[in-house]
Amino acid sequence: MEELSPTAYVILGFVRKGPKSGYEIKALVDNSTRFFWAASYGQIYPELKRLADGGLIVGSEQPTGGRRRTIYEITADGEEELRAWLRERPQTFEMRDEGLLKLFFADALPREEAVEILRAMRDQRRAVNERLRAIKEMKLKGELEDPFPLIVLEGGLEFTEWFADWCERIEAQLLESALEERSS
DSSP states (O other), X not given: OOOOOHHHHHHHXXXXXXXXXXXXXXXXXXXXXXXXXXXXXXXXXXXXXXHHHTTSEEEEEOOBXXXXXXXXXXXXXXXXXXXXXXHSOOOOOOOOOHHHHHHHTGXXXXXXXXXXXXXXXXXHHHHHHHHHHHHHHHHHHSOOSOOHHHHHHHHHHHHHHHHHHHHHHHHHHHHHHHHHHHHO
């Protein structure tokens, strides 16, 4: 089998925890890994087929309410592939943030308008932080057999808090320098 994509490992990781449909995997992604590694339906379903064709997962039809539904389980080969990948050092560091990209080119705007980019980024991070806090509360109410998702969640909370604070500090600096330029 050719090299697996990061989405394939996301699927293996979730299916390892118990049988899941593609829909269930996407729902789990949306409330966990999407904050640092997103996966769309357009990525998940082709990967499910590839993983099944490669013998790393096995699917069984379990229709519900007349709808076709396939539930996937990890195989022994899938478990070994996931463990091998986990033992490798991380190779990819990628952060995609449209706000940072816009801020990078913000000299095309008047300073007061450029600051709006920071405000939007700050507001976005605060909203994400609220969502992460809600997820944390749900996780704490359940049995915590696996501490690692909570560890990553804590990191996400700290990062979004730091980022929102950073946006405020940079906004203040930009506004202060704009005032100094006007008074000169």
